[in-house]
Amino acid sequence: MNALLSIAFVLCWSSGFIGAKLGAGSAAAVTVLMWRFLPLAAILIVVAATLGRASWRGLGARDVVRQAAIGVLSQSGYLLTVYYAIELGVSSGTTALIDGVQPLVAGALAGPLLHQYVSRRQWLGLCLGVGGVALVTTADAMAATGVAAWAYLVPFLGMLSLVAATFLESRSRTPVAPGVALTVHCATSAALFTVFAVSAGAAAPPAETGFWAAVVWLVVLSTFGGYGLYWLILRRSGVTKVNALMFLMAPVTAVWGALMFGEPFGVQTGLGLAVGLAAVVIVQRDGRAARRNTGRSAQNTRDSTRKAGRHSSLSDPTSPPPCAVPRSQGSGRRLSGGRS
Secondary structure: OHHHHHHHHHHHHHHHHHHHHHHHOOOOHHHHHHHHHHHHHHHHHHHHHHOOHHHHOOOOHHHHHHHHHHHHHHHHHHHHHHHHHHHHOOOHHHHHHHHOOHHHHHHHHHHHHHOOEOOHHHHHHHHHHHHHHHHHHHHHHHHOOOOOHHHHHHHHHHHHHHHHHHHHHHOOOOOOOHHHHHHHHHHHHHHHHHHHHHHOOOOOOOOOHHHHHHHHHHHHHHHHHHHHHHHHHHHHHOHHHHHHHHOOHHHHHHHHHHHHHOOOOOHHHHHHHHHHHHHHHHHHHHHHHHHHHHHHHHHHHHHHHHHHHHHHHHHOOOOOOOOOOOHHHHOOOEHHHOOO
16 A cells, blocks of 8 residues: 555656646746646635535644645745746756755754654665666756756755755644645645736736646646645655655656657666665665564563563552653654654
């Protein structure tokens, strides 16, 4: 089941780059994004008000505001920079390469922000993944002409925005149903992109059928598929597994672009795909081994604590019950192991 979710996530998330290229040929980035989110937000709000009302119970205004902030970072900020970069002439492969730096940034910040541990083997996998992405996209980036140097900073800002959203969600104490989170995120993005499009005089959609085909593509595959699966896998498996899968986006996008748009796919692209797959295997195998070791260690600690408690109670009837094992010792939480 986890393997199928991972494959679906990689395909759906990669479809966003393809959809951005489809939409960029017919309208401005803010126009595509406005009409991508307006109907989607309307549908989700209707569903939330009728079928999904139970999922909203127990949530306060502060929880909704937090989800809105996550939506601004993970949807509005990230997608606007990706679309705008492609509109400026940055290729989808180069944009994927810059997004591929995200796992190293998240891994470097995981210790001080989440108090999670990344093993040496996981770091090896993360660095190997960056190498695989670089193999796929370096040639394309060096061949680009007529693109302003500052344009390459735009997707970098989007990568930082998604990293910030990931850590903000990871620090949340209140569980939020995926449907609730998606509704808040999409409604926030729809409002922001509408303001941007109206302010730029680009709110009117073009009459081209290709524009609406791109919108449907982005709503079904990228939003429901990619974005929904991103948060689902993040909550089930943790930050490192999601980010390890991100290494596959550039190679998969390159294969997809070759099949759909006739873009070149050479030996270097194939080698990068193989390296990216190896990186995912290294990171995920180490994560599974860490979870097994942590589970056995925690069980041994609990058994020892119970035995010590029974011995203490027999020798001293007034002694209190054994204390809970501190989280820093008992949880053994790792970046790839999810939340304990």
